[in-house]
Amino acid sequence: xxxxxxxxNSPNLDExxxxxxxxxxxxxxxxxxxxxxxxxxxxxIAAEELDIEPAxxxxxxxxxxxxxxxGITSGSMSMETSGExxxxxxxxxxxxxxxLAAAALDAExxxxxxxxxxxxxxxxxxxxxxxxxxxxxxxxxxxxxxIDLKSPDQFxxxxxxxxxxxxxxIVTGGHMFVHDMVWPDMLHARLVRPPHYWAKxxxxxxxxxxxxxxxxxxLVVNGSFIAVAGSDEWTAVKAAxxxxxxxxxxxGDGLKSQDVFDSLLSNRREAFPVVGGVPQEQDVPPLGNPxxxxxxxxxxxxxxxxxxxxxxxxxxxxxxxxxxxxxxxTHSQGIYLLRISMSDALQMxxxxxxxxxxxxxxxxxxxxxxxxxxxxxxxxxxxxxxxxLVKWTRDDEHAWEPYSPAMAMRLRASLGDDGQVIxxxxxxxxxxxxxxxxxxxxxxxxxxxxxxxxxxxPLDAPVAEPAMGFHIGIHRNLDxxxxxxxxxxxxxxxxxxxxxxxxxxxxxxYSNVFAIESFMDELAEAAGADxxxxxLSHLSDERGRDCIEAAAxxxxxxxxxxxxxxxxxxxxxxxxxVQAYAAVGIELEVTxxxxxxxxxxxxxxxxxxxxxxxxxxxxMEGGLIQAASWALYEEVTFDQDGITSRDWDTxxxxxxxxxxxxxxxxxxxxxxxxxxxxxxSSGPAGAAIANAIxxxxxxxxxxxxxxxDAIRSAAMA
Amino acid sequence: MAAYTxxxxxxxxxxxxxxxxxxxxxxxxxxxxxxxxxxxALEQCAACAVLVDGEHTLSCNRAASEFEGTEIxxxxxxxxxxxGARIQDAFMAENAAQxxxxxxxxxxxxxxxxxxxxxxxxxxxxxxxxxxLCRCGSHNRVLRAVRNAISGGQADAA
Numbered sequence: 001x002x003x004x005x006x007x008x009n010s011p012n013l014d015e016x017x018x019x020x021x022x023x024x025x026x027x028x029x030x031x032x033x034x035x036x037x038x039x040x041x042x043x044x045i046a047a048e049e050l051d052i053e054p055a056x057x058x059x060x061x062x063x064x065x066x067x068x069x070x071g072i073t074s075g076s077m078s079m080e081t082s083g084e085x086x087x088x089x090x091x092x093x094x095x096x097x098x099x100l101a102a103a104a105l106d107a108e109x110x111x112x113x114x115x116x117x118x119x120x121x122x123x124x125x126x127x128x129x130x131x132x133x134x135x136x137x138x139x140x141x142x143x144x145x146x147i148d149l150k151s152p153d154q155f156x157x158x159x160x161x162x163x164x165x166x167x168x169x170i171v172t173g174g175h176m177f178v179h180d181m182v183w184p185d186m187l188h189a190r191l192v193r194p195p196h197y198w199a200k201x202x203x204x205x206x207x208x209x210x211x212x213x214x215x216x217x218x219l220v221v222n223g224s225f226i227a228v229a230g231s232d233e234w235t236a237v238k239a240a241x242x243x244x245x246x247x248x249x250x251x252g253d254g255l256k257s258q259d260v261f262d263s264l265l266s267n268r269r270e271a272f273p274v275v276g277g278v279p280q281e282q283d284v285p286p287l288g289n290p291x292x293x294x295x296x297x298x299x300x301x302x303x304x305x306x307x308x309x310x311x312x313x314x315x316x317x318x319x320x321x322x323x324x325x326x327x328x329x330t331h332s333q334g335i336y337l338l339r340i341s342m343s344d345a346l347q348m349x350x351x352x353x354x355x356x357x358x359x360x361x362x363x364x365x366x367x368x369x370x371x372x373x374x375x376x377x378x379x380x381x382x383x384x385x386x387x388x389l390v391k392w393t394r395d396d397e398h399a400w401e402p403y404s405p406a407m408a409m410r411l412r413a414s415l416g417d418d419g420q421v422i423x424x425x426x427x428x429x430x431x432x433x434x435x436x437x438x439x440x441x442x443x444x445x446x447x448x449x450x451x452x453x454x455x456x457x458p459l460d461a462p463v464a465e466p467a468m469g470f471h472i473g474i475h476r477n478l479d480x481x482x483x484x485x486x487x488x489x490x491x492x493x494x495x496x497x498x499x500x501x502x503x504x505x506x507x508x509x510y511s512n513v514f515a516i517e518s519f520m521d522e523l524a525e526a527a528g529a530d531x532x533x534x535x536l537s538h539l540s541d542e543r544g545r546d547c548i549e550a551a552a553x554x555x556x557x558x559x560x561x562x563x564x565x566x567x568x569x570x571x572x573x574x575x576x577x578v579q580a581y582a583a584v585g586i587e588l589e590v591t592x593x594x595x596x597x598x599x600x601x602x603x604x605x606x607x608x609x610x611x612x613x614x615x616x617x618x619x620m621e622g623g624l625i626q627a628a629s630w631a632l633y634e635e636v637t638f639d640q641d642g643i644t645s646r647d648w649d650t651x652x653x654x655x656x657x658x659x660x661x662x663x664x665x666x667x668x669x670x671x672x673x674x675x676x677x678x679x680x681s682s683g684p685a686g687a688a689i690a691n692a693i694x695x696x697x698x699x700x701x702x703x704x705x706x707x708x709d710a711i712r713s714a715a716m717a
Numbered sequence: 718m719a720a721y722t723x724x725x726x727x728x729x730x731x732x733x734x735x736x737x738x739x740x741x742x743x744x745x746x747x748x749x750x751x752x753x754x755x756x757x758a759l760e761q762c763a764a765c766a767v768l769v770d771g772e773h774t775l776s777c778n779r780a781a782s783e784f785e786g787t788e789i790x791x792x793x794x795x796x797x798x799x800x801g802a803r804i805q806d807a808f809m810a811e812n813a814a815q816x817x818x819x820x821x822x823x824x825x826x827x828x829x830x831x832x833x834x835x836x837x838x839x840x841x842x843x844x845x846x847x848x849x850l851c852r853c854g855s856h857n858r859v860l861r862a863v864r865n866a867i868s869g870g871q872a873d874a875a
Binding site: 034035037163164166167168169174176177179180182234235311312393618622623647649654655657661662 | 734735738739742745746749750751752753754755756757758759761762764791792793795796805806808809810812814815816817818819820821824842843844846847849850851852853854855856857858859860
């Protein structure tokens with residue numbers, strides 16, 4: 001088994017677990033809560049291996065210099081890295097404590113039993129608690145990565161539903177987001193953004209500064225970066241709105257507004273064959289003629305537009321600059337990497353910058369969180385000694401967040417005489433999905449922070465290097481899990497596209513799986529096969545087969561056909577081919593108005609050993625609903641003058657009136673390694689919806705979103 | 718500036734603010750009640766919802782001074798209310814929130830519904846939540862929690 005990267009970075013047990021004097025235990029994770037309740041899962045795991053109650057474990061919010069450096073909370077990796085690391089740390093701690101207890105109680109380790117942190121010599125009244133054994137001392141040992149772990153029959157807490165630690169605060173209004181933070185000296189700041197990426201400040205009306213000063217407001221201008229700050233939030237909001245009318249801009253050439261799906265295929269690009277999930281520095285093999293023994297060959301072209309994270313809270317951060325040191329409160333998913341990137345942007349030593357993780361609303365990837373942290377720092381540096389709370393507006397968030405790139409997928413496959421796939425080709429085209437701030441060539445860390453394009457002496461918009469790792473970015477889930485004999489997989493990193501893009505939930509996997517799983521249905525129909533049986537006949541992976549069979553059984557419930565007027569569709573993938581498996585079934589109708597009404601969804605998932613079944617189900621459900629929203633409603637629109645999706649009317653998302661009933665089936669895999677699950681259901685869900693539309697209406701939808709207009713157009717084509 | 722009095726969660730507060738200042742900024746800023754959230758400030762997402770005389774009301778655009786003479790209840794005040802507390806408990810039991818940013822507004826909407834209609838249909842529930850956006854995808858849990866809160870209330874009444 002490969003080494004756990006979190007333990008490589010933070011090998012000392014004392015970095016993970018501290019027994020506090022007050023009878024509580026602090027368990028540190030470098031992963032941050034972004035709505036997935038990871039701290040509850042971490043506490044459950046630690047409690048299990050330590051044999052103490054989860055309720056006496058605290059998982060503090062991460063702060064640079066204190067929390068283990070676990071990189072970015074992304075890629076559904078928290079349980080696979082932090083969860084597995086904490087489990088081993090807790091087991092190491094327990095073994096050490098039992099050794100201390102044996103000495104203290106003068107007993108053999110084998111005679112000791114633990115109940116809620118109290119060690120007892122069996123059949124005696126000789127006891128000592130973990131806290132008495134530690135009494136303020138440190139462990140001063142390393143985590144043993146190969147330590148024996150509990151077996152599932154010994155589990156008391158893992159695999160049992162828990163209520164997330166923060167739920168009481170969430171439901172009573174006490175859950176404190178960065179947006180809610182208050183300091184007595186705090187100033188609220190709002191930004192005045194340019195009309196689009198390439199506009200530059202021409203001038204600010206002469207009297208504007210004075211008018212602001214009269215209201216007790218501060219104006220911050222740094223190149224084309226403009227902010228207004230004041231002690232009253234509403235006053236700052238109104239002042240920023242008024243100031244926007246007092247500013248004129250050089251518009252430059254504007255946004256490139258030609259059809260993005262044309263650009264994806266015609267722009268210059270870098271192309272790589274992908275083998276085993278990894279891009280190769282080789283020439284791309286041409287798509288030849290179909291094999292001579294092909295009974296039939298199908299080709300299809302699928303497309304997905306730009307989409308946005310659409311966090312319900314616009315991004316926010318607080319900062320104070322004092323005595324040459326900067327402190328920032330941020331909902332970034334990667335506080336250590338952001339610290340390095342901000343140190344470059346601000347030309348400060350990393351040691352002079354402290355980042356506290358603070359709660360934001362769900363982000364689902366790289367939204368405006370990192371950008372607004374630098375915005376807050378830029379304002380704070382101009383107004384030293386006071387806390388500055390910057391909030392983006394809804395308009396800022398919609399127009400400036402880094403979007404998920406538009407993608408195009410060109411597939412071709414041939415079936416042999418037996419109806420099996422004998423050749424498979426999939427070319428995928430996209431801008432980068434990987435633009436989180438992190439150090440790299442050309443000051444990448446700083447350049448990837450939005451405000452660095454606006455400040456005096458700006459940095460150029462960053463240019464992505466092709467990502468060459470296993471199943472990342474554009475080629476995530478490009479390689480199907482099916483047993484195809486010949487596969488030609490091509491990743492195309494397309495240049496000169498119009499919008500700023502970065503990581504959003506699943507990265508390229510959603511689009512690739514949408515294409516693969518739609519095409520599997522097209523092939524199944526051509527082969528005259530049932531779509532479920534067709535998938536199974538190409539899949540030897542037993543865990544995958546179990547998921548597909550369970551989803552099909554749950555959706556169909558023994559019936560041959562869906563109820564009158566409804567369609568069924570399936571989709572399947574294993575996230576990155578190594579993380580959680582998910583098979584999704586959808587039952588829907590297409591109304592006379594060409595609206596898609598979702599009725600039922602089933603998800604059969606295998607995420608290895610389950611820590612918290614309810615939390616895992618929540619991730620599966622959320623991934624499906626968000627993916628259904630992308631599929632049915634979402635497209636970022638723009639023209640030469642800028643982004644035109646600027647609020648929830650111009651960028652609609654899923655509402656309560658169209659959520660399906662969802663049944664989640666979790667495969668039981670006792671003690672199998674934790675498999676990241678937060679992104680597993682999304683790709684299969686998108687394809688399952690398109691397949692169900694075809695099933696009921698006979699219309700094959702290959703471009704998202706599946707709006708009534710799009711469905712009507714496709715029906716007439 | 719304008720002087721006015723707001724009754725919030727059963728207490729009267731004398732205020733003196735810009736008369737156009739929307740209610741949510743007064744609740745959050747002057748009164749320190751940060752349960753109501755600002756998500757869009759456009760009356761499009763309903764994260765700012767509060768009860769005004771028991772009615773579901775968006776607080777992000779309408780001036781606070783307009784609400785003089787009404788009884789305002791925020792998510793913080795609902796814990797003191799039998800129906801509100803039952804809904805909050807039902808949401809907890811179902812883990813009916815991921816990030817929780819939209820949750821205060823949603824619970825307020827449910828409270829408004831159940832106060833006027835103790836036995837709403839699924840259609841009534843969906844209608845009551847039509848304004849509310851949730852991006853994490855907790856919708857099914859919310860609907861389950863609401864149904865549980867309804868049946869809990871009916872069991873209490875029986």
